[in-house]
Amino acid sequence: xxxxxxxxxxxxxxxxxxxxxxxxxxxxxxxxxxxxxxxxxxxxxxxxxxxxxxxxxxxxxxxxxxxxxxxxxxxxxxxxxxxxxxxxxxxxxxxxxxxxxxxxxxxxxxxxxxxxxxxxxxxxxxxxxxxxxxxxxxxxxxxxxxxxxxxxxxxxxxxxxxxxxxxxxxxxxxxxxxxxxxxxxxxxxxxxxxxxxx
Amino acid sequence: xxxxxxxxxxxxxxxxxxxxxxxxxxxxxxxxxxxxxxxxxxxxxxxxxxxxxxxxxxxxxxxxxxxxxxxxxxxxxxxxxxxxxxxxxxxxxxxxxxxxxxxxxxxxxxxxxxxxxxxxxxxxxxxxxxxxxxxxxxxxxxxxxxxxxxxxxxxxxxxxxxxxxxxxxxxxxxxxxxxxxxxxxxxxxxxxxxxxxxxxxxxxxxxxxxxxxxxxxxxxxxxxxxxxxxxxxxxxxxxxxxxxxxxxxxxxxxxxxxxxxxxxxxxxxxxxxxxxxxxxxxxxxxxxxxxxxxxxxxxxxxxxxxxxxxxxxxxxxxxxxxxxxxxxxxxxxxxxxxxxxxxxxxxxxxxxxxxxxxxxxxxxxxxxxxxxxxxxxxxxxxxxxxxxxxxxxxxxxxxxxxxxxxxxxxxxxxxxxxxxxxxxxxxxxxxxxxxxxxxxxxxxxxxxxxxxxxxxxxxxxxxxx
Numbered sequence: 001x002x003x004x005x006x007x008x009x010x011x012x013x014x015x016x017x018x019x020x021x022x023x024x025x026x027x028x029x030x031x032x033x034x035x036x037x038x039x040x041x042x043x044x045x046x047x048x049x050x051x052x053x054x055x056x057x058x059x060x061x062x063x064x065x066x067x068x069x070x071x072x073x074x075x076x077x078x079x080x081x082x083x084x085x086x087x088x089x090x091x092x093x094x095x096x097x098x099x100x101x102x103x104x105x106x107x108x109x110x111x112x113x114x115x116x117x118x119x120x121x122x123x124x125x126x127x128x129x130x131x132x133x134x135x136x137x138x139x140x141x142x143x144x145x146x147x148x149x150x151x152x153x154x155x156x157x158x159x160x161x162x163x164x165x166x167x168x169x170x171x172x173x174x175x176x177x178x179x180x181x182x183x184x185x186x187x188x189x190x191x192x193x194x195x196x197x198x
Numbered sequence: 199x200x201x202x203x204x205x206x207x208x209x210x211x212x213x214x215x216x217x218x219x220x221x222x223x224x225x226x227x228x229x230x231x232x233x234x235x236x237x238x239x240x241x242x243x244x245x246x247x248x249x250x251x252x253x254x255x256x257x258x259x260x261x262x263x264x265x266x267x268x269x270x271x272x273x274x275x276x277x278x279x280x281x282x283x284x285x286x287x288x289x290x291x292x293x294x295x296x297x298x299x300x301x302x303x304x305x306x307x308x309x310x311x312x313x314x315x316x317x318x319x320x321x322x323x324x325x326x327x328x329x330x331x332x333x334x335x336x337x338x339x340x341x342x343x344x345x346x347x348x349x350x351x352x353x354x355x356x357x358x359x360x361x362x363x364x365x366x367x368x369x370x371x372x373x374x375x376x377x378x379x380x381x382x383x384x385x386x387x388x389x390x391x392x393x394x395x396x397x398x399x400x401x402x403x404x405x406x407x408x409x410x411x412x413x414x415x416x417x418x419x420x421x422x423x424x425x426x427x428x429x430x431x432x433x434x435x436x437x438x439x440x441x442x443x444x445x446x447x448x449x450x451x452x453x454x455x456x457x458x459x460x461x462x463x464x465x466x467x468x469x470x471x472x473x474x475x476x477x478x479x480x481x482x483x484x485x486x487x488x489x490x491x492x493x494x495x496x497x498x499x500x501x502x503x504x505x506x507x508x509x510x511x512x513x514x515x516x517x518x519x520x521x522x523x524x525x526x527x528x529x530x531x532x533x534x535x536x537x538x539x540x541x542x543x544x545x546x547x548x549x550x551x552x553x554x555x556x557x558x559x560x561x562x563x564x565x566x567x568x569x570x571x572x573x574x575x576x577x578x579x580x581x582x583x584x585x586x587x588x589x590x591x592x593x594x595x596x597x598x599x600x601x602x603x604x605x606x607x608x609x610x611x612x613x614x615x616x617x618x619x620x621x622x623x624x625x626x627x628x629x630x631x632x633x634x635x636x637x638x639x640x641x642x643x644x645x646x647x648x649x650x651x652x653x654x655x656x657x658x659x660x661x662x663x
Contacts (some may be wrong), residue, residue, distance in 0.1 A: 076392070
């Protein structure tokens, strides 16, 4: 499935300064029953966002108009737990294009890259700077520039580089996906399969 | 050149390498269930392509399935629809499908090894993070996302950078009442839920060589809970004895040929790991979790740690204890519980039911406890009956349910109500994991059995001779 190309994103952000946010919180299992990729954003952080009677929990950040934007900023070890790509879909479907944290769980990071959500890993110090400036002024804009691999807080005049491998970077910049790549080398895969031991 | 077990299996499956990018990794076995596959099959439809190697993919229904009255139509229309979609997709693409009611049906990570789909030296993936279970046989096995499920269906490959390597050695002897689950929860409590992120783990040392294959599966299953992509254990005689003569393992000359490959599957003496950790198996006690991630575990007789001693931020830690309605410094022993769950891909195998039965034999379930005992597969269910375990369970006041993932993630009706405590042999104690508002304590089948008969957290060693 193709996705929107990612180049440079300038946006305010939604802060979620909690560590170890797992994919069960991002989207609880009972909302994984669809057979198509639609509507997952409605259930993003479902149980943190809504009471059992479906009324919004006022204290949760997604229900607070003060904070909005296309960037979600989370605490350390974001996306741990289940491999459900639905977590990345829910984040994308809600309208986020980028998640910033000081540490990501592996499978979640890979899922994000495969669907066009950019995971940006920054130092714990830089993450604190983002949280502090956003809490001080919710209108604080961040700039995430994939081409030069930099994330900056223009109001503070600070920035930091982030890592992404060259292949995935090209994919995100161009909206390419891995299946197109693999389909192009299908013949060599079939050849390889002939000599596998199992 | 000296190589690790992981290097040997990974490197022999690399179709091609991309400079400053991932490896194209060939996948030997692909397991599919109803939840993470429909969108992948839809992708194939949109691209108008077929599954490249249907004989390398195996489908079973487990996450959504009811655990009572499986002979009746599934009530929940969304679950029923997802199960129907898997059946339709499997038929369309000529994939083996072990659906609800099929004699081979069960949890994907339980049936894979039971029928010999899981083999040493194989690369195995599934859209489920607990695919790491299959590492117990010396396979490289890990969970993938739905985009990757689509990649495997269409090209039998995924694209991932090679992870770093970690070896966790546990020497010594496990003491009475200490199980493979305790070993895993102990390691996770030391590493935290992110301590092995970026790594693939090899487990080594006396504790694992002495461990049963079922126990090794429990340990490898939980590798993901410390952030690792997967965990594996070098195959040995126990492994080969276990897999021999199973339906999908090679026979005759094919077996001999496979053995040539398999017998080389171990880490060379001088091989180097990116990280090495060593623990003393003698010191491990029965474990229990008290918080909302699997890293928040302690010896059952210890007190809940103080917030200031935690790596995680104090606010995150306190939020977690608030959710559990526990306080720092409290003892876990004697805490009231409402539910027990024996089952899941972590502890839903025959050995786990034998352990549970050992403690409840001749005793009675506490009247205030609701117990869900869910075998991992029909094969496990049959063994429970054949070995006389069912009789023991019944006499103690327990009922046996039908196979599935059940209350591990509560996608079906097996939901723990809000505010209630469940002692569970499953793998995750995240907020709401076993039902919205539910509170989960992870533990071994022995700890779960002791809690089931007393209605509170109890040291299982009190009940073992």
